[in-house]
Amino acid sequence: MTKRVVIADDSALARMFLRRCLEISGLNDAEFVEAADGAEALEKLKEVPTDLLVTDLTMPDVDGLELMRRISASPRLNGTPVLVVTSAGNEAQRGELMALGVIAILSKPINPPVVADALEKIFPELGV
Amino acid sequence: MTKDELSAALFQAVQDTLETMAFAEVRPYDESIDSTIDSNVDFLWGKVHLDTVHDLTAVEFCLPDEFAQEMADTMYAGMIEIEHTAVMDTVSELTNTLAGSFLLSFGEKAGKFVLSVPESGTGKSQPPAKSIVCCCIVDEIHFVRAVLFFD
Numbered sequence: 001m002t003k004r005v006v007i008a009d010d011s012a013l014a015r016m017f018l019r020r021c022l023e024i025s026g027l028n029d030a031e032f033v034e035a036a037d038g039a040e041a042l043e044k045l046k047e048v049p050t051d052l053l054v055t056d057l058t059m060p061d062v063d064g065l066e067l068m069r070r071i072s073a074s075p076r077l078n079g080t081p082v083l084v085v086t087s088a089g090n091e092a093q094r095g096e097l098m099a100l101g102v103i104a105i106l107s108k109p110i111n112p113p114v115v116a117d118a119l120e121k122i123f124p125e126l127g128v
Numbered sequence: 129m130t131k132d133e134l135s136a137a138l139f140q141a142v143q144d145t146l147e148t149m150a151f152a153e154v155r156p157y158d159e160s161i162d163s164t165i166d167s168n169v170d171f172l173w174g175k176v177h178l179d180t181v182h183d184l185t186a187v188e189f190c191l192p193d194e195f196a197q198e199m200a201d202t203m204y205a206g207m208i209e210i211e212h213t214a215v216m217d218t219v220s221e222l223t224n225t226l227a228g229s230f231l232l233s234f235g236e237k238a239g240k241f242v243l244s245v246p247e248s249g250t251g252k253s254q255p256p257a258k259s260i261v262c263c264c265i266v267d268e269i270h271f272v273r274a275v276l277f278f279d
Binding site: 010011012013014016017058059060086087088090092093107108109110111 | 144145148149176200203204207214217218220221224225227228229231232236240241242243244245
């Protein structure tokens with residue numbers, strides 16, 4: 001079954017780069033939906049069930065941390081697997097993000113092997 | 129971290145970012161062999177402001193306009209028509225990634241920091257006296273510069 005992946009990042013280049021890494025790492029036939037900030041990501045997540053959210057932290061308006069808080073507070077969205085890919089992934093914030101349900105935090109610049117390792121935790125059936 | 133350690137970490141961040149994102153080869157600028165490289169071409173810059181990382185306030189990255197367009201071409205790999213917006217987005221994302229990569233070198237000492245959404249523009253500013261400047265040569269022909277700003 002095709003997996004649905006929402007990618008949230010204010011940079012179009014970063015979204016394209018993430019998508020390419022995810023495709024190389026095993027999600028080559030996924031449906032990718034892009035969002036330029038947290039508010040747009042939330043709308044996309046509410047449309048239909050999503051298998052994975054990949055989000056940046058630093059975004060205008062609703063940033064990644066606020067997005068995670070809203071997902072965590074939503075009975076419908078809570079439990080959506082989330083991967084954070086960010087330049088602002090400092091150690092001090094890691095605990096808060098993990099408590100909100102983030103599965104892995106990856107620091108930019110990312111590369112396919114790092115993404116594949118994270119995907120293995122979320123989709124072991126991919127066998128990446 | 130000492131000034132030398134900060135300079136080394138900044139160079140490493142430039143190298144990691146450009147090698148990973150654009151498959152570019154980066155080495156330090158060496159005046160004795162790089163004096164023929166024109167560093168007065170048109171430049172674009174990106175800047176990320178930092179909150180609560182000691183007295184560091186911003187990281188800036190600037191590169192020649194023509195090189196930024198080449199980088200955008202490389203990174204988008206022909207998927208879109210490269211226009212000015214895509215070039216500026218490329219500069220912003222490179223700066224954002226470079227700043228994050230640099231901050232990783234602080235480890236837990238960085239504490240809880242916040243990065244701003246990147247700003248970008250045209251031109252090449254004169255770095256203030258209280259700054260650390262890292263000049264590099266990319267793919268043997270392009271001059272790029274990263275700057276750390278302090279309080």
